[in-house]
Amino acid sequence: MKAAVFVGVNEPVSIEDVTPLDPGPNDVVVRLGASGVCHSDLSFVDGTLGFPPPVILGHEGAGTVEAVGSAVSRVKVGDRVIASFVTTCGECWFCQHEQPFVCSNLIAGQMAPHGARPNGDAVTAVGGLGTMAEFMTVNESVLVPVQTDLPMEQLALIGCGVTTGVGAALVTADVQAGSTVAVVGCGGVGLSVIQGARIAGAERIIAVDPNPLKREAAAARGATDSVDPTGVDPIEAVRELTGGRGADYAFEVVGRPETVAQTVELTRPNGTAVVIGAMSPTEFISIHGLGFIYGAKHIVASFSGSAIPSRDFPRYVKLAEEGKLDLAGMISRRYSLDQVNEALDATAKGEVLRAMINFDGAS
Known part of the structure; x- marks a missing residue:
């Protein structure tokens, strides 16, 4: 064969x-x-x-x-x-x-x-x-x-x-109707997260990606807002779009330590950050410890949705x-x-x- x-x-x-x-x-x-x-x-x-x-x-x-x-x-x-x-x-x-x-x-x-x-x-x-x-x-x-x-x-x-993305929203995170969602990285899996969040009834879905093709695709599949991280600070942009709080749920679909840390930061206190992107076996994730604890944030990984x-x-x-x-x-x-x-x-x-x-x- x-x-x-x-x-x-x-x-x-x-x-x-x-x-x-x-x-x-x-x-x-x-x-x-x-x-x-x-x-x-x-x-x-x-x-x-x-x-x-x-x-x-x-x-x-x-x-x-x-x-x-x-x-x-x-x-x-x-x-x-x-x-x-x-x-x-x-x-x-x-x-x-x-x-x-x-x-x-x-x-x-x-x-x-x-x-x-x-x-x-x-x-x-x-x-x-x-x-x-x-x-x-x-x-x-x-x-x-x-x-x-x-x-x-x-x-x-x-x-x-599709299963990795939709499942991350519907199963791993159990996104609730009326919630706010941010998705960092809007390739095939990220677009599937967006679709899962839309199916779950999320009120606001923010697509974060430097590629205009992918931001446009995100809008066509349910994203209500988009952020170009090369032009603005995505953490501040997401907070501005969510009344200063941050997203209820934020998904990292890039697979880089720096975007994981960023995703945690743009998640609201007591919100949930979901890490999906696959990283190299030699890489480690570093987050702001005091902000994580005082913010009572939840960080979960999602494998295969x-x-x-x-x-x-x-x-x-x-x-x-x-x-x-x-x-x-x-x-x-x-x-x-x-x-x-x-x-x-x-x-x-x-x-x-x-x-x-x-x-x-x-x-």
Whole structure:
């Protein structure tokens, strides 16, 4: 099968013929229909996440079940499925207590070999998936079957970006109706946070981003105000828009220590700051200690939108079908698998909301 393989930091991604591992009794072979190009994929290529190559890229995908192992009961051949990039064991304390997004065996599952390169070297896959390939072989536990006519490219978004953002608002933070929300970073995930806040009934949603394309996209998806942090102090701007208090909920979707500290500062006393952006393993967060304590602020992290995929993926599909969640408008450009380096470059330059890789014959 053809697959996009990360071979070295800041090196072009290689399109290779990868031989997948033989499926086991609980494995499923999925023919990919579409794969989103998430900023996290870029973080593999530029070395931010420090993951060792070679790795099949892609962790935001949807497709059709091609074959199933002898013990598979969750899906059947022909099912349309969305893949979850959170590899879960189903057996640890967290999985047993409806917290699969912090599964104890998450890292081990993502480090498992997924195939072999032409030279025989083992290759792993981002998120234990590797959706930037014609096929992927995965455990049935990461797949959610959905009955919908939504295009594959829209379903793919639910696998990562949409669930991460919408879930951060609706599940992690539990944004309340009538509240004020600030979102720092309005790419694909940030726009999904904005949509989640709008769905929750937030009264004021403030988009903070230096990119005019993304501020415009934020306004189209529910943001009531926008702030260009290159022109004004975003902390003061958000406070001015919220009666001097700060936002009830503030979301950091950039993945930088300085924007995390900024997000905490623009959160009101007794408000909630939610950190979503992925940072390098060598980075630490520093905040103003006395202001944090005297302000009685809440700081939480949100990974994968605190999702239980079997519960949340169908919910987000329904919201999209009802016109409450815009998926189509999130996709800026479409590419073939052979154009993956162009898609990553456009993502790095901030030229797209979400780049999408579509596979031939996908529906």
